[in-house]
Amino acid sequence: MTNPGSGTVYTETVVFSQSEAYVNDVPYQLAIIQLESGRRLTGRIDGERAQIGDKVKFVEFRKDVAFFRKSA
Amino acid sequence: MRQVAVVGIGKTAFGAFPDRDLRSLAVEAGQKALENAGAKPSQVEAFYLGNFAGPSFVGQNHLAPYVAAGMGITGIPATRFEAACASSGAAFFHAVSAVAAGLYDVLLITGVEKMTSQPTPKVTEILAGAGDLCGEVRAGATFPALFAMIARRHMYQYGTTREQMAAVAVKNHANGAKNPLAHMRKVITMEQALNGKPISEPLTVYDCSLISDGAAAVLIAPLERAAEFTAKPVRVLGIAQASDNVALDEKEDITTLRAVKISAEKAYKMAGVKPADIQFAEVHDCFTIAEIVAIEDLGFVTKGEGGPYSLAGKTCIQGERPVNTSGGLKAKGHPVGATGVGQICDVVQQIRGEADERQVRRNSLGLAQNLGGSGATSVVTILGAA
Numbered sequence: 137m138t139n140p141g142s143g144t145v146y147t148e149t150v151v152f153s154q155s156e157a158y159v160n161d162v163p164y165q166l167a168i169i170q171l172e173s174g175r176r177l178t179g180r181i182d183g184e185r186a187q188i189g190d191k192v193k194f195v196e197f198r199k200d201v202a203f204f205r206k207s208a
Numbered sequence: 209m210r211q212v213a214v215v216g217i218g219k220t221a222f223g224a225f226p227d228r229d230l231r232s233l234a235v236e237a238g239q240k241a242l243e244n245a246g247a248k249p250s251q252v253e254a255f256y257l258g259n260f261a262g263p264s265f266v267g268q269n270h271l272a273p274y275v276a277a278g279m280g281i282t283g284i285p286a287t288r289f290e291a292a293c294a295s296s297g298a299a300f301f302h303a304v305s306a307v308a309a310g311l312y313d314v315l316l317i318t319g320v321e322k323m324t325s326q327p328t329p330k331v332t333e334i335l336a337g338a339g340d341l342c343g344e345v346r347a348g349a350t351f352p353a354l355f356a357m358i359a360r361r362h363m364y365q366y367g368t369t370r371e372q373m374a375a376v377a378v379k380n381h382a383n384g385a386k387n388p389l390a391h392m393r394k395v396i397t398m399e400q401a402l403n404g405k406p407i408s409e410p411l412t413v414y415d416c417s418l419i420s421d422g423a424a425a426v427l428i429a430p431l432e433r434a435a436e437f438t439a440k441p442v443r444v445l446g447i448a449q450a451s452d453n454v455a456l457d458e459k460e461d462i463t464t465l466r467a468v469k470i471s472a473e474k475a476y477k478m479a480g481v482k483p484a485d486i487q488f489a490e491v492h493d494c495f496t497i498a499e500i501v502a503i504e505d506l507g508f509v510t511k512g513e514g515g516p517y518s519l520a521g522k523t524c525i526q527g528e529r530p531v532n533t534s535g536g537l538k539a540k541g542h543p544v545g546a547t548g549v550g551q552i553c554d555v556v557q558q559i560r561g562e563a564d565e566r567q568v569r570r571n572s573l574g575l576a577q578n579l580g581g582s583g584a585t586s587v588v589t590i591l592g593a594a
Contacts, residue, residue, distance in 0.1 A: 147364070147462065149356035150409040151348060155333035158348055166348050168357060168457045176457040178344040188364045201347045 140179075140202055142193045143171040145186050167192075169204060179204055209308045212444045213594055215437035216245025216427035217553040222391040222420045222541030224324040230259075230266050234320035235278040237423035237546075241316065242279075245427045245437040249279050252427075253312040255286040256303045258296025258319035259545035264334045266322050275318060292338035293494060294449075295319065297548025297578030297587030300426070301449040307428055314433075319550065320423035321543035331419050335544070338581040340455035352416055352495065354456050354582045356408035359497040362463045363410070365512070368500065370410055372515030374401035376496040377414045377538055379524055384535020386565050391420045391541030415496040420541030424550035431594065440560045445573075446479030446590035448472075454584040465583035468505040472577070475588040476507075483507030486590070487570040488529065488558060490551040492579035493536040499523075502577055503531060506588070525566055533558065533566045548578035548587060555591050 148167035151158075165181040169192060179202035186192055192204040218240025220233050234257070242249060257272040268274065272286040289299035296319025303317045323331055332350050339345045339354065362368045378401055384390035396414060404412030427437070434441035450470035453459055459466065476482060483506060491506070493499035500514035508529055509517045517523065523531035534540045534554040537547060555574040557563050571593075578587045 147357040147361040149353050149360060149411075150406075151350065151353045151356075152405075152409075153332065153352065153407045154329065154348070154350060155336065156329045157333065159329060161348065164348060166353055166357070168462075178347045178349060178455070178457045180348060188360065199346075 137197050137200065140171050140177050140194050141173060142191065143169040145188050145190045145192060146170040146176060147188060148181065148186060177202055181206065210310060211431035212304050212307045212428055213431045213434040213441040214426050214444065214552065214556050214591070215429050215434050215441055216241040216247060217556050218244055219389055219424045219550060219553050220422050221389045222422035222543055225421045226324070228421060230262055230268060230320055230322035231275055231278050233322060233421060233423040234275040234318050237320070237425040238275070238279050238316055238318045241425035241427045247314065247427055247437055249281045251314050252281050252284060252316045254284055254306065254315045255281055256299040256315065256317045257288045258299035258317070258548055259288055260290060260292055260295045260321060261334050261337065262322070265326055291585040292580035293492070293544040294548055294578045294580030294585040294587050295545045298449060298585060300549055300552060300589065301447055301587050303428060304444050304447050307430060314427065314429050316425060316427050317549055318423060318425040319546035319548055321545040322421050323419050323543060324421050328419065343455050344457060350408065352408040352411055355495040355497055356411045357456065358462050358501065359410055362497060362501065365463055366515070368515040370402060371398070372519045373415055373496040373500065374398055375519040376493060376499045377401045380493060380532050380536040380538040383525060383533050383566060384539025387535045387540055390535045390539055391418050392539045411495060417494045417537035417542040420543040422541060422543035422546045424546045424553050426549055426552050434594065441594040442556045442559045443592050443594045444589065445592045446475035448474035448478065449585065449587045452584050454581060456582045459583065463501065464511065465501060465505055465579070465586065467583050467586035468502065468577065468579065471586040471588040472506050475590050479590040481573065481590065485573060486575045487573050488533065488568045489531050489575040489577065490534060490554045491531055491577045493532055493538050494542060494579065496538070498579065499531065499536065506575065506577060525568060530568045533563065533568060551576040551578055552589060559591060559593050
């Protein structure tokens with residue numbers, strides 16, 4: 137999978153209730169990232185909580201899911 | 209195109225019914241609609257069934273002939289429609305189209321879902337199948353999460369508040385408490401709605417619709433034959449269905465659901481009415497934010513004004529434009545495949561003047577809006593007194 141690069145948080149939520157496949161992950165932050173490439177991608181945000189408009193950078197794929205982290 | 213009328217309606221109660229199976233619920237609703245119209249099973253020329261996920265919830269497939277035969281109806285086309293939570297709205301749209309085109313005269317449409325036999329995490333997984341499994345769902349999106357992200361963006365762009373969303377829940381619970389067929393007949397306070405258990409921020413349990421069992425059915429016929437069945441026919445003045453991308457991250461502006469706008473514009477044009485003419489509506493409040501977005505996209509208020517309008521009480525039964533007098537998906541319940549046809553039943557009941565203590569004063573022109581997924585299917589229907 138290709139590195140999606142950096143982007144900005146378009147919208148986000150913190151998920152508390154999930155199906156069995158994800159139940160060990162909760163709570164986690166899910167977001168739609170407006171990528172610098174122009175497209176949007178749904179991924180997770182690790183570490184510090186990010187808000188709409190915050191810059192985030194790609195960290196890694198885990199099980200085909202893109203993880204981002206808030207830029208310093 | 210022929211004029212089409214709803215000539216019979218029938219609903220089961222919505223709720224958690226451990227002793228009832230999918231077919232018995234669907235059959236009960238269908239038989240009630242036939243009785244309501246004074247029609248015999250042998251008069252039905254085609255049967256359309258709206259059901260989202262019967263095969264996943266209860267394992268049964270081949271549902272349309274299975275349900276039809278349970279009513280003693282065989283030998284006719286019996287077909288299931290799937291469009292997520294808009295399954296029976298889509299079935300109704302195609303049924304009206306078929307009667308309008310002259311393919312059939314008398315058509316029975318039933319919607320059904322049997323959800324409560326599965327634990328909530330499994331229900332969450334099945335419902336997520338209405339999203340993009342290879343993208344947003346893999347990343348960890350649930351339906352509450354998708355609508356929570358719509359809510360966040362709506363709050364960011366228009367200043368919509370938690371109180372405005374909670375006002376939708378308080379109002380719909382107040383209405384549901386007066387509806388004998390509602391799943392949750394419980395009044396809630398603003399304080400309760402604001403302090404519910406978090407599901408997906410900013411949504412709490414009080415922002416989310418219910419997991420329900422239930423069925424609803426309507427019998428339709430050409431307007432010129434309506435008098436054979438009922439003294440109170442209700443005309444389908446306008447109806448349209450539209451689609452959009454399934455994934456939320458593929459929609460350009462998630463605070464506006466494009467399929468809703470397109471289907472609404474077409475339905476208004478067909479009916480020859482404007483949004484301001486609509487006196488009352490049943491809208492798809494799968495989450496409180498969805499009702500706010502719906503009343504904006506339907507043109508009842510301008511974009512961004514849905515929250516303040518709701519908090520000001522304009523959508524209450526005594527308000528200027530009552531919305532979800534049934535209690536909505538929030539309190540009436542949301543057996544997903546039954547919801548679209550259930551809304552038609554609710555609007556017809558108001559137009560006939562049969563809504564008892566929930567009856568609205570201005571009741572000659574109503575609208576139903578049924579949504580699938582996070583907006584990939586929308587069906588809008590405008591109904592009026594014949």
